[in-house]
Amino acid sequence: MYIQIEPESDIPIYSQVSTQVMEGIIRGELAAGEVLPSVRGLASDLGVNMHTINKSYHDLEAKGVITIVPKSGAVISVAPLKGASKEQTDLLSEKLRPTVVEAMVSGMNDDEIHALVDSIMRNVREMK
Amino acid sequence: MYIQIEPESDIPIYSQVSTQVMEGIIRGELAAGEVLPSVRGLASDLGVNMHTINKSYHDLEAKGVITIVPKSGAVISVAPLKGASKEQTDLLSEKLRPTVVEAMVSGMNDDEIHALVDSIMRNVREMK
Amino acid sequence: MYIQIEPESDIPIYSQVSTQVMEGIIRGELAAGEVLPSVRGLASDLGVNMHTINKSYHDLEAKGVITIVPKSGAVISVAPLKGASKEQTDLLSEKLRPTVVEAMVSGMNDDEIHALVDSIMRNVREMK
Amino acid sequence: MYIQIEPESDIPIYSQVSTQVMEGIIRGELAAGEVLPSVRGLASDLGVNMHTINKSYHDLEAKGVITIVPKSGAVISVAPLKGASKEQTDLLSEKLRPTVVEAMVSGMNDDEIHALVDSIMRNVREMK
DNA sequence: GTGGTCTAGACCACC
DNA sequence: GTGGTCTAGACCACA
Numbered sequence: 001m002y003i004q005i006e007p008e009s010d011i012p013i014y015s016q017v018s019t020q021v022m023e024g025i026i027r028g029e030l031a032a033g034e035v036l037p038s039v040r041g042l043a044s045d046l047g048v049n050m051h052t053i054n055k056s057y058h059d060l061e062a063k064g065v066i067t068i069v070p071k072s073g074a075v076i077s078v079a080p081l082k083g084a085s086k087e088q089t090d091l092l093s094e095k096l097r098p099t100v101v102e103a104m105v106s107g108m109n110d111d112e113i114h115a116l117v118d119s120i121m122r123n124v125r126e127m128k
Numbered sequence: 129m130y131i132q133i134e135p136e137s138d139i140p141i142y143s144q145v146s147t148q149v150m151e152g153i154i155r156g157e158l159a160a161g162e163v164l165p166s167v168r169g170l171a172s173d174l175g176v177n178m179h180t181i182n183k184s185y186h187d188l189e190a191k192g193v194i195t196i197v198p199k200s201g202a203v204i205s206v207a208p209l210k211g212a213s214k215e216q217t218d219l220l221s222e223k224l225r226p227t228v229v230e231a232m233v234s235g236m237n238d239d240e241i242h243a244l245v246d247s248i249m250r251n252v253r254e255m256k
Numbered sequence: 257m258y259i260q261i262e263p264e265s266d267i268p269i270y271s272q273v274s275t276q277v278m279e280g281i282i283r284g285e286l287a288a289g290e291v292l293p294s295v296r297g298l299a300s301d302l303g304v305n306m307h308t309i310n311k312s313y314h315d316l317e318a319k320g321v322i323t324i325v326p327k328s329g330a331v332i333s334v335a336p337l338k339g340a341s342k343e344q345t346d347l348l349s350e351k352l353r354p355t356v357v358e359a360m361v362s363g364m365n366d367d368e369i370h371a372l373v374d375s376i377m378r379n380v381r382e383m384k
Numbered sequence: 385m386y387i388q389i390e391p392e393s394d395i396p397i398y399s400q401v402s403t404q405v406m407e408g409i410i411r412g413e414l415a416a417g418e419v420l421p422s423v424r425g426l427a428s429d430l431g432v433n434m435h436t437i438n439k440s441y442h443d444l445e446a447k448g449v450i451t452i453v454p455k456s457g458a459v460i461s462v463a464p465l466k467g468a469s470k471e472q473t474d475l476l477s478e479k480l481r482p483t484v485v486e487a488m489v490s491g492m493n494d495d496e497i498h499a500l501v502d503s504i505m506r507n508v509r510e511m512k
Numbered sequence: 513g514t515g516g517t518c519t520a521g522a523c524c525a526c527c
Numbered sequence: 528g529t530g531g532t533c534t535a536g537a538c539c540a541c542a
Contacts, residue, residue, distance in 0.1 A: 051527070095230075279485055
């Protein structure tokens, strides 16, 4: 499982890391029970601050994707795939909305927007 | 055209305003050539600072959605709907990706995600 | 001598008017001694505020291009073409500099910038 | 790279700063990839408000001259010199026109105006 | 009255 | 320490 970050991106590094871990889970590269690299190890590999990785892991824990076991490490949760609750979909909807609106106002029609989402999902599943 | 903001949201106020103006355009409530409320007027209506609205309007101008005419006001651009370029869709894709990944990892399947996007688009078109 | 204004332009209306009067002089459409339209008349023709035209005329007078005779009107000065003084060229240089710099940084070479200036001068002399 | 401002000038401070950064790029003092001083640092050096420099930098970013990397700084863009497009030259032309007209009406001939432009370009390239 | 510009000072997220 | 965001209040040019 390789993680690559783009320091120049608008997206915060900690968020890039969380997202890529989630992508690894989706692709099956990271299976339930598997252990993530240590905070310090991953930080030095990526050349970023330890606190940044720490934040990523705690975000993932808050999302229920991993469990942080003090002194031992972070492990992928057994069953993160439980379907989305009403609150979750509402939250996702809120996050998606501004970008969807931007796409709509730039003249994309519904099919094009769906195709865009499809291309993202395909891309996530295939490689990185 | 009513604009409502949530000061407590983690989405910046200026961004909430920009998004709602774009939604108004999509719904046809704001037609090309129409004039937006003055920076100071809208600011006092919403109970926020002038500079916050100023930033919204300048962002919208940078996106090509409105034109700011000094001493006269901000008007909706004549042809904002020109279809999205390659760079634009790439940018949109980048912005969408983290949330789409989050939806995937939470167990939503492709149909559910498409339904979510559809519900957003419907919601944007209907009212607010 | 027709004057046209673009209310949408970044350039203030009073400045557009002054510039076009000067262009008329350069083309010979407005000869020394000729009388300009009245402030009120021109303002209503152009659909702008009287104060705006007033400002144009006073700017032109400050530049030595016209003379405002109270109760009588504004007349083109007899000899506006006296060559530029050191202070004038310095002032012109200051005004030109930011735009020239912008052209340079956008990748235009010296010849292209000269060609641009030439096209402006030709355009001024030909029509409007 | 030194930046000097004239608070008394009728040219806005933020614009003076942008122009001088562009001049530094033209002279090669600021090479692609180089990092500009921090917004707050430069502001305190020049004795102006942070927001003033912030506006300069965002304007330069809108012009494609620099890239602002949140939490990291502003860097000179790799390839700002891409030649000017039709719209760009039209815009430059509009900005140049009033001053060129003023020069013409003051009696300068074409050669003198070209010499003036040359002196500006030489001045920009040499020092400041 | 409108937008443009500027200041002073504040809190926050990120690194 | 960095940029991002926001507020409060000010003066000016323009219409």
